[in-house]
Amino acid sequence: MTLTLKDYKTLTSEEHKKLLAIRNQKEVREASNDTSEILFKNHILWVKKLHPKRYFAVLYKDEIVGGANFEADGASVTNWGVFFDRTLAPFVPLAAVYSFMEYLFGSYNELFSQVKKQNEKALALNRYFGVEIEKENNTHFFMHITKQRWEERKKKLASITKRIEKVEIIA
Numbered sequence: 001m002t003l004t005l006k007d008y009k010t011l012t013s014e015e016h017k018k019l020l021a022i023r024n025q026k027e028v029r030e031a032s033n034d035t036s037e038i039l040f041k042n043h044i045l046w047v048k049k050l051h052p053k054r055y056f057a058v059l060y061k062d063e064i065v066g067g068a069n070f071e072a073d074g075a076s077v078t079n080w081g082v083f084f085d086r087t088l089a090p091f092v093p094l095a096a097v098y099s100f101m102e103y104l105f106g107s108y109n110e111l112f113s114q115v116k117k118q119n120e121k122a123l124a125l126n127r128y129f130g131v132e133i134e135k136e137n138n139t140h141f142f143m144h145i146t147k148q149r150w151e152e153r154k155k156k157l158a159s160i161t162k163r164i165e166k167v168e169i170i171a
């Protein structure tokens with residue numbers, strides 16, 4: 001399979017609409033810090049202000065199927081996240097998360113993230129990819145993985161890697 005990560009800043013108007021429809025799905029909103037619906041005009045204004053190469057749409061078979069994003073400071077990713085169309089076959093998110101983590105570890109040494117405690121899907125994905133809970137507060141788990149741990153975990157992910165032929169970055 002081929003996956004594409006396309007910078008939000010390079011999306012066409014149609015692609016923005018498709019992306020936002022997924023970002024506004026109930027499950028994605030509930031997993032977000034701000035659970036309100038994002039209006040198209042606010043989305044476009046927000047994208048204009050984004051730093052390049054931080055928020056990417058995920059495309060599979062030329063269709064937008066989700067998003068992946070991160071923030072960084074020095075050699076660390078301070079937060080990252082993913083979301084996908086709920087109707088997608090589970091293999092696509094697995095391949096996309098794998099590909100995004102590989103992309104991040106191409107430039108950074110460790111990844112931190114914050115996941116809402118009730119976001120069981122994200123917690124399961126994190127666990128699957130070797131991301132560990134470092135601490136927690138009332139609402140969130142604080143997750144962490146080093147590049148070294150990722151290199152170890154990757155060796156056990158052949159069932160995913162063998163199916164990914166190409167990952168394209170459009171930025």
Ligand SMILES: CC(C)(COP(=O)(O)OP(=O)(O)OC[C@H]1O[C@@H](n2cnc3c(N)ncnc32)[C@H](O)[C@@H]1OP(=O)(O)O)[C@@H](O)C(=O)NCCC(=O)NCCS
Nearest residue numbers: 031032033034043046080081082083113114115122125126
């Ligand atoms: C559900 C999910 C979309 C998280 O949302 P989030 O924590 O609110 O983070 P986002 O990056 O989407 O949003 C950051 C800010 O940008 C805004 N934003 C995000 N997308 C936007 C859009 N398309 N248009 C306008 N504003 C947007 C949000 O409203 C939010 O604003 P706020 O800081 O005022 O609350 C997803 O990224 C997630 O589950 N993250 C948890 C971590 C995780 O999954 N890690 C890896 C799993 S293997």
